Amino acid sequence: MEIKKIKVYSLAFILLSSALLADTTVYEDGEDKKTTGWYIYDKWPSGASVSNVYNSEIDSQVIKLTGTKTKNGIRLTGWDDKSNHIVEWKMKTKNWVAFYIAIETKEGFRYLYYTPRDYDKGRNLNKQAYKIRMGLGKSMMDGQWHTFSRDVRADLKKYEPNNDLVSIYGIKVRGSCLIDDVKAKGRTKIVLNDLKAFPTAEGAGAETTGGRDGKVVYVTNRKAEGEGSLRWALSRQFKRTIVFAIGGRFNIDRGITLGDKESQRDANANLYSNFTLAGQTANDKGGVHLAHSEERDSDANIPGVGASHFNVYNQENMIFRYFDSRYNWNWFKKLGKNGKEPTLRFTHVNNLIIDHVTSGWSSYGLTILSNAHRANEKTLGNITVQRSLMHENIVNPNPENIIEGGKYQENHNIGMLLGKDPLGWRGATLTKAEWDDMGEFSIHKNAFIGVSHRFPNTSGGENGKFRIVNNYIYGFKGDDTGERVGRFAGTAKNDLIANVYQLRPYKNRNNDSMDFTTKNLYAYLTRETPDASTSKANFYTQNNLFLNTDASKHLMTEDIKSNPYLMLFNYTSSKANNASRKHLTEENAILRANPMASTIYPVSILSADSVKDNLLSNVGGNVRFNQNGTTYIDDEIDQKYIGWAKNNEGPTAFTETLGDGGIGDSASFKYPENINYNADTTEDINASILDSDLDGMPDTWESKHNLNPIVKNNNAVHTDWVIGDYEVKNLAKYTDLEIYLADIGGDFHMLANEK
Numbered sequence: 001m002e003i004k005k006i007k008v009y010s011l012a013f014i015l016l017s018s019a020l021l022a023d024t025t026v027y028e029d030g031e032d033k034k035t036t037g038w039y040i041y042d043k044w045p046s047g048a049s050v051s052n053v054y055n056s057e058i059d060s061q062v063i064k065l066t067g068t069k070t071k072n073g074i075r076l077t078g079w080d081d082k083s084n085h086i087v088e089w090k091m092k093t094k095n096w097v098a099f100y101i102a103i104e105t106k107e108g109f110r111y112l113y114y115t116p117r118d119y120d121k122g123r124n125l126n127k128q129a130y131k132i133r134m135g136l137g138k139s140m141m142d143g144q145w146h147t148f149s150r151d152v153r154a155d156l157k158k159y160e161p162n163n164d165l166v167s168i169y170g171i172k173v174r175g176s177c178l179i180d181d182v183k184a185k186g187r188t189k190i191v192l193n194d195l196k197a198f199p200t201a202e203g204a205g206a207e208t209t210g211g212r213d214g215k216v217v218y219v220t221n222r223k224a225e226g227e228g229s230l231r232w233a234l235s236r237q238f239k240r241t242i243v244f245a246i247g248g249r250f251n252i253d254r255g256i257t258l259g260d261k262e263s264q265r266d267a268n269a270n271l272y273s274n275f276t277l278a279g280q281t282a283n284d285k286g287g288v289h290l291a292h293s294e295e296r297d298s299d300a301n302i303p304g305v306g307a308s309h310f311n312v313y314n315q316e317n318m319i320f321r322y323f324d325s326r327y328n329w330n331w332f333k334k335l336g337k338n339g340k341e342p343t344l345r346f347t348h349v350n351n352l353i354i355d356h357v358t359s360g361w362s363s364y365g366l367t368i369l370s371n372a373h374r375a376n377e378k379t380l381g382n383i384t385v386q387r388s389l390m391h392e393n394i395v396n397p398n399p400e401n402i403i404e405g406g407k408y409q410e411n412h413n414i415g416m417l418l419g420k421d422p423l424g425w426r427g428a429t430l431t432k433a434e435w436d437d438m439g440e441f442s443i444h445k446n447a448f449i450g451v452s453h454r455f456p457n458t459s460g461g462e463n464g465k466f467r468i469v470n471n472y473i474y475g476f477k478g479d480d481t482g483e484r485v486g487r488f489a490g491t492a493k494n495d496l497i498a499n500v501y502q503l504r505p506y507k508n509r510n511n512d513s514m515d516f517t518t519k520n521l522y523a524y525l526t527r528e529t530p531d532a533s534t535s536k537a538n539f540y541t542q543n544n545l546f547l548n549t550d551a552s553k554h555l556m557t558e559d560i561k562s563n564p565y566l567m568l569f570n571y572t573s574s575k576a577n578n579a580s581r582k583h584l585t586e587e588n589a590i591l592r593a594n595p596m597a598s599t600i601y602p603v604s605i606l607s608a609d610s611v612k613d614n615l616l617s618n619v620g621g622n623v624r625f626n627q628n629g630t631t632y633i634d635d636e637i638d639q640k641y642i643g644w645a646k647n648n649e650g651p652t653a654f655t656e657t658l659g660d661g662g663i664g665d666s667a668s669f670k671y672p673e674n675i676n677y678n679a680d681t682t683e684d685i686n687a688s689i690l691d692s693d694l695d696g697m698p699d700t701w702e703s704k705h706n707l708n709p710i711v712k713n714n715n716a717v718h719t720d721w722v723i724g725d726y727e728v729k730n731l732a733k734y735t736d737l738e739i740y741l742a743d744i745g746g747d748f749h750m751l752a753n754e755k
Helices: 011-015 150-160 230-234 327-331 432-436 556-562 606-616 636-645 665-666 699-704 734-746 745-753
Strands: 004-008 017-029 039-044 049-055 060-068 073-076 086-092 098-105 107-115 121-124 130-137 146-151 165-174 176-183 188-192 217-220 242-246 248-251 255-257 275-278 288-291 310-313 316-325 344-347 350-360 364-372 381-385 389-391 416-420 439-445 448-451 457-460 465-469 472-474 487-491 493-497 500-502 523-527 539-542 545-547 568-571 589-591 623-625 631-632 720-723 728-729
Touching: 039 049, 049 176, 049 344, 086 165, 098 146, 098 150, 107 146, 130 150, 130 487, 146 150, 165 176, 176 217, 176 448, 188 745, 217 230, 230 242, 230 255, 316 636, 344 350, 350 636, 381 465, 389 636, 416 439, 416 487, 448 636, 457 556, 472 636, 545 556, 545 606, 606 636, 631 636, 636 665, 720 734, 734 745
Parallel strands: 107 130, 188 728, 217 242, 242 275, 248 288, 255 310, 275 316, 288 316, 310 344, 316 350, 344 364, 350 381, 350 389, 364 416, 381 439, 389 448, 416 457, 439 465, 448 472, 457 487, 465 493, 472 500, 487 523, 493 539, 500 545, 523 568, 539 589
Antiparallel strands: 004 017, 017 176, 017 188, 039 073, 049 060, 060 176, 073 165, 086 146, 086 176, 098 107, 098 165, 121 130, 623 631, 720 728
């Protein structure tokens, strides 16, 4: 055993005004191929052993402990660690194993005693010393590798609140198992220097303040409307943070619309602005799932009533985190115009950040647009979309019923549409000044899975700036009917940096395998924009990675590295076939040597090689964080789409219609049985049971962090925090409520673990 002391700095977050510092002492990692420091102290019955072996599952040397049930005892001691208080280890077993941590306290020697129970048994005095018995869960015996992290001081104080830790002496184990990476560490120190929407906010929308310093509004039921409903909370006309006392499926058949897109636009400007939708407050209650039922309203095609899912018009300063928004596919089976219905539509908005959201099963993806200006309309800009999942939508909704003169209503299985209204260029609806009047977008660390194109589409005039960074695209429908990876229009600047584009194993309508070519990547529209006569594509591209279906590198990667102009081709018609397409040159494109300078907050950039793994473990509205910072996806539908990409799988057909093998055909919103299908339920939660002062922070959390649970202090500011394994210095002056939301939203884990 070679004891290793490690001090870890994270430069990435120093650049983002958050500094990290962590001390770790490694007591065993097996890499010396020895068992030094381990010894068998309880040798009866005979046959117990300690060995150092290679384990292919984690590609590491590990320690193998064997014994007769829990009768043999094996120790790793000699620590006498007075500087650390967290013990972490990896373990794999199918057996009952007792794991002890030996400590010295102010009141004498203690054992912390961990077993595969789903509950704690508390304090017990045996012949040797007091034992504090804690459960690690029965799942630790599933034969898989698990990482455990225990705050020794916190476990001691749970049952001996007036006692304190002096030193950690070491560990002992009873039972057969594999063990690795035994280490002790102190809390990671995080310094928050800059006040942003939340600590991990990046890019153009990072300065959004949302509901900061406002009131707390609780969602207490899943009813379609009325006090306590989601619709009611969103439509309050004051600065607010929306938190959830209940989770599940929120049925929004009539749609939710903030602001009126037609007659009352001026009157409704700003009425519903300035809010935070904190979906992470329902992460332990079943999550937040916005959905339509199978029924359509008779007036479903009246704008703002039932035709659309979730609409925001002419509002500003909004934070959206942790939820999913999906139609029920069967909703599209009903007769009538299905239209181009996005899951989320934002028009004339600014200061907006969307983080950890899932969008899918619509007919038009996610859109953030503006069109011809009217009085008092917002300038589109200062917008971030990050860590979100855009998945499979629906195109041909109703194979049994032909509509609109024998043709299907035009729907699109698209990812994201950004900028000036793409319909605006087909008429003289935008002046040159209106076309140019826009701001910045940051689209980074998002995943697009099972979507045909628009990753994203951008359009706008010379003030438009689109940073498209570290996104992962799995599958596209590039063929000779107009589809492509994405499309740019106008003189707006576009940066494409370290994105990953992977082919999916399916064939197109001509039974041809999909492939990347110089005629189906990013199209540049060269017609009917307000600046069409002088327009040139303005772009920068660096380190984008193209992958084959098996995730091996595609030749297109090196081709574009050699000639970045190959990234864009001319696009004169949506029906133009491949024969008419030509890649751009310096005559019709401005290829910048450097990326745009950031005027707000920079976006941290991952290497392209790490993007896929990084995103697929932390993307979408249903990500949850374990105590040690690892993640899991708490939603069957998100799991399936992410599983396609992780395993390089998926149906052989391009799934965008009912009955073609897509996940939408079978899932039908199969959430847990305790989540009601219909939102109009009589269940109404009394939020004060968990939060006595209704300040958005549960009593248990406030008590744990030395706040008064019967005094509203959501807008108070405290500087020094201990959040799990982290010591947080809040120099930025986030409010107490924002610190709580960052805690349950995984922000401190992400700051500590981002590479």
